[in-house]
Amino acid sequence: MGRSESERKGYINLVRILRYMTGKDVAYLVLCVLLIAAQVYLDLRIPDYMSAITTEIEMVGGSFDNVVDDGYGMIFCALGSLASSIATGFIAAGLASTLCKRIRAKEFENVERFSEGDMNRFSTASLITRSTNDITQIQLFVAMGLQIIVKAPIMAVWAVLKIAGKSWQWSAITVAAVVAMLVIVACVMYFAIPRFKRIQWMTDDVNRVVRENLNGVRVVRAYNAEGYQEDKFGKVNGSLTENNLSAYHSLAFMMPSISSIMSFLTLGIYWVGALLIDASGTYSGKLGLFSDMVVFSSYAMQVVMAFIMMVIVFMMLPRATVAAGRILEVIDAEPTVEDGVSEGPSDTKGEVEFRDVSFRYAEGSDDVLSGISFKASKGETVAIIGSTGCGKSTLVNLIPRFYDVSGGQVLVDGIDVREYRKDALRSKIGYVSQKSILFSGTVADNVRFGRSSESKSDDDVRKALDVAQATEFVSRMEGGIEAHIAQGGTNISGGQKQRLSIARAVCMDPEIYIFDDSFSALDYKTDRTLRRALRDVSGDATVFIVAQRIGTIRDADTIIVLDDGRIAGMGTHEELISSCDTYREIARSQLSEEELQ
Known part of the structure; x- marks a missing residue:
């Protein structure tokens, strides 16, 4: 797939992600657009007041009361712009959070439907990244990027309309500055965007190595393999770091360049203004040109600021498009094991x-x-x-x-x-897997796990523990059946985990039991006693061992x-x-x- 085709698909994926907005979200988005328009209007009114104040001060017999009134107008516009900006940020943050909550839930819901074969299509580390880091990129883009995408064009067009017809010399300087800025941005983005796109995939690799190391920490220590694991992590961490440095080094050149262009633009406007004022033959003409120069300078800066804001979007957009595609891969993945009726x-x-x-x-x-x-x-x-x-x-x-x-x-x-x-x-089916899986919570939570057992009483839990030969060690734990179980059951032994897993299946009282090598960590005596107790309670249930x-x-x-x-x-x-x-x-x-x- 060519680069342009890949980018087009990325933008489509981002639009598809935004389709998860509800009607309420769209209403909030419209409100944000109206607030942003009000903010831009108020920002662009301030130079008008500046022009009026300048004229009043320079004019012979100017009214100080008019200056004060115009000053109050500037304060009102500044405070109104501030209030609009705060309200927009507040609404946009809420909109982004609720949207991403909905997407995260959708992603998790679909993963829950995956079969074992489907899970192999995505690594665990990648699924974690897609439901955390990738969604964070979407949240940042919605909270900040959408505001900028709306505000920048409105500000640029409005400011250009304000300065249109003031002076072709000033307009030429502004156009030249904008063209120079666009060339710099295009060159920088050409090198930076591909590197921003790779960040998400490289984050997968870092998460994979970290997860692998944490899960196998005992084996790593037993074989004195810390150095090997550090080298392994160093490679993926180094690749991610080099990629980030390369991207941000390109951006480091861009901002000083844009700042310089803004300075030269201001200098050019005042230099041309000085020439025009000097060439004017009348006092009123000089005064009018000076006022226009002040206003034009302010509006020209607004035009440039609009393009700077678009640069911020260009920095966020590549990661957001990649993240959207990765999220949709999970959401759109059709489980190979389809539900019957x-x-x-x-x-x-x-x-x-x-x-x-x-x-x-x-x-x-x-x-x-x-x-x-x-x-x-x-x-x-x-x-x-x-x-x-x-x-x-x-x-x-x-x-x-x-x-x-x-x-x-x-x-x-x-x-x-x-x-x-x-x-x-x-x-x-009461299923006990080959690898005993326990969840963070209490002993009772783990034995009563799942919809089929959630209504079971504490007495049912204790009976299941009796059958699984787990009562003795559970009674020694602080809190008994309310004792804490760490994530993965790391605070108890392998045999104890197996017995709690067996108790979970017994508590369910199913028609069919499946024990997938579930007695391997038990000693022979416990194994024999447990199977005898299991025969007594299984009754007419079919048992696979x-x-x-x-x-x-x-x-x-x-x-x-x-x-x-x-x-x-x-x-x-x-x-x-x-x-x-x-x-x-x-x-x-x-x-x-x-x-x-």
């Missing part, structure tokens, strides 16, 4: 069936799962085991539609999961052995020991010969 059967069941299921990731060329067919009836426990990377987690993630199948069908209670409304489907330990799954009704994305064996522990080589190898690596018998 079915609420499911009215009578709860919990039956799950895979029919010749195959699956491959969007960026992959080979199937991760192929030819998967089995049926889990209500109340059954189905265990899935196999080597690392064989597709165990992927298989169970197809049930709540974190991904959609590439081929075949996954049915829950006889209905294809793609026909369900996602919230209706997931309200049937992904595990690496034979001891965790040997009592399951059905064990599915995966090998390279295919079912290598299926049956009970005893059946697989005698019929499945893959299962037997796994069992022999973990159990003694006596236990195998």
Whole structure:
């Protein structure tokens, strides 16, 4: 895409962002335009009063009362302009804040609809930048840029109309100054704008490295890799710094140049004015030229100030257009897992069936799962085991539609999961992920997490903790079930996080449980006790357990052995020991010969 086409698309994106304004916002915007027009009118009235005062003072027999009246007029215009400016800034700030609040909510809402595959299209660091830094750029542009975009043309046109016909010599000098300023601005912007556009993408890289370092800080310290991480951060930080320096060095040349042009413009107006006054033959002619020179100088400065304000817009616009495009990429992204319409059967069941299921990731060329067919009836426990990377987690993630199948069908209670409304489907499922995720809040908040469990009482929370074998360590925490849990559960151990995650699923009382390698951090005794308690409370619920330990799954009704994305064996522990080589190898690596018998 060419540079001009890219810029055109950026401007279109910025306009599309502004379409999120409500009718109330548009009314406030119109009010801002009226206030800005009033402000410009009052600012441009002041030179008229200056001209009148100059004439009165120089005129023989001039009235001092008229000078005072004109002075009061100038004060009124100055105070009126100040009030209009304050009111405009106040309204514009509120307009920008509410607009960006709406955009941020829209962006977050769409991210919540993303599937696991959709999340891979945007890095976490980039999504954070897009919902914070990028939206801040839009807020600054709306709060300041829109005011300038409205004010600068009004001021420039109005000032030009005021000075039109005063003197072609003064007009020529003003035009020359404006042309010189535009040439300088164009040259500077040619070098600065591409660098401003790159800032947002480079900020993504900085956020990515910082987030990666903070998440892995224990590993970094354990391997004495602080120096390596500092070098890694130094590269992205250095690139961002060099880009910013290059952009702002260009701007550093621009402002002194514009200031010099303004000084030369003032000097030129007074020099030409002196020549014209000297050439005038009459006193009244000299007085009129002197008054015109004072007024023209003031208006010429207003014209130049209008162009300076436009320069500020040019500085803000590139980042705002890039930010708008990045925000709209998230808002416009259509989730690959589309919502269905079915609420499911009215009578709860919990039956799950895979029919010749195959699956491959969007960026992959080979199937991760192929030819998967089995049926889990209500109340059954189905265990899935196999080597690392064989597709165990992927298989169970197809049930709540974190991904959609590439081929075949996954049915829950006889209905294809793609026909369900996602919230209706997931309200049937108690899911415990491979990586235990806890949220900042209390123990009770985490156990009672989600719409399906928000109505649960404290007694329900305690029962869930009992089943998950978490009551003992929770009772030792200050506040019990109201004890504080840090973001990510960093203030408790891995095993404790797993147990609270399991309690969260139990508290939901679902039709289907999915435990994705959720017992790995538990000792054997706790694992055995927890599974026994879980059987007592799960009742008729269907249970899926992904595990690496034979001891965790040997009592399951059905064990599915995966090998390279295919079912290598299926049956009970005893059946697989005698019929499945893959299962037997796994069992022999973990159990003694006596236990195998």
